[in-house]
Amino acid sequence: MTYTLPKTSIKSLYALALAEGEGVGTAYEYFAKRLVLRPWLPTIPPVKRLLITGLPEKYGSSLDYLLLAEGLGATAVIADDRPAALEKFQASWDRARQVGWLTAVQPELILVQNMAEMAGLSGPFDLAISNEVIQRLPAADRPAYVQRQGEITTAVALFCPNAANPDHAAHSGLSTLELSELLTLSPAHLVTRSGYIDMPPFPTGVSRSAEQRTQAESGAFEGLVMWGLGYFARLERWLPTAVRRQKSHIIYNLMSSYR
Numbered sequence: 001m002t003y004t005l006p007k008t009s010i011k012s013l014y015a016l017a018l019a020e021g022e023g024v025g026t027a028y029e030y031f032a033k034r035l036v037l038r039p040w041l042p043t044i045p046p047v048k049r050l051l052i053t054g055l056p057e058k059y060g061s062s063l064d065y066l067l068l069a070e071g072l073g074a075t076a077v078i079a080d081d082r083p084a085a086l087e088k089f090q091a092s093w094d095r096a097r098q099v100g101w102l103t104a105v106q107p108e109l110i111l112v113q114n115m116a117e118m119a120g121l122s123g124p125f126d127l128a129i130s131n132e133v134i135q136r137l138p139a140a141d142r143p144a145y146v147q148r149q150g151e152i153t154t155a156v157a158l159f160c161p162n163a164a165n166p167d168h169a170a171h172s173g174l175s176t177l178e179l180s181e182l183l184t185l186s187p188a189h190l191v192t193r194s195g196y197i198d199m200p201p202f203p204t205g206v207s208r209s210a211e212q213r214t215q216a217e218s219g220a221f222e223g224l225v226m227w228g229l230g231y232f233a234r235l236e237r238w239l240p241t242a243v244r245r246q247k248s249h250i251i252y253n254l255m256s257s258y259r
Helices: 010-019 024-043 063-072 083-098 139-152 166-172 179-184 210-218 220-238 241-247
Strands: 049-053 075-080 108-111 125-131 153-161 191-197 250-256
Touching (some): 010 024, 010 220, 024 063, 024 153, 024 220, 024 250, 049 063, 049 139, 063 083, 063 125, 075 083, 083 108, 125 139, 139 153, 153 166, 179 191, 191 220, 191 241
Parallel strands (some): 049 075, 049 125, 075 108, 125 153
Antiparallel strands (some): 191 250
């Protein structure tokens, strides 16, 4: 059975970013991740149970992964070890539903004591996915975090801030990993794709007021700009690896035990 991830635009994803209190940079990130996931998802079994293995360290609430579950017709479970992060997710999801988004999915939120162990989760799952999580864990816990996902899922998608882009790290205040570090944590025979993504053509650290963000959602010029950003995002993969390594905000590693 083959299936296709529904197409979205940066402008449409901007509605989710606003619900999270974020802006166009987050919408661009969500679009870039979907570009990576779109050709990969048909290579794994259909995703009927999706596990979000932790919420972001700092920015947003990964509503794009809830949109992923909704688009695939999958149930969603969200596990995190921070009550405040789960509460933030709930508030963001509530705001998204108020404007007509994410109304066809009902995620289960689970508070775990330890992200590496994720004890109490009832598998199996078809896909475990996370963003901005593994780098915030103690180094000693990271191998167990990856291993645990492999035990309860068929496929794993890890997205993480890129340590090779020090400017982004400095402005974001996030912990980071090198792509080589991320790959070292994963069994080599399970890695199907990896690389660098998310290099929006505007300066890191640009912020806008809530009013400006809301205006951008309906403005014709802003819509045209976001349309152009979508094409730029599609061109990222054609840039030299050295450029993507230095400029990308995110590294990723996609793994699957399905052959």
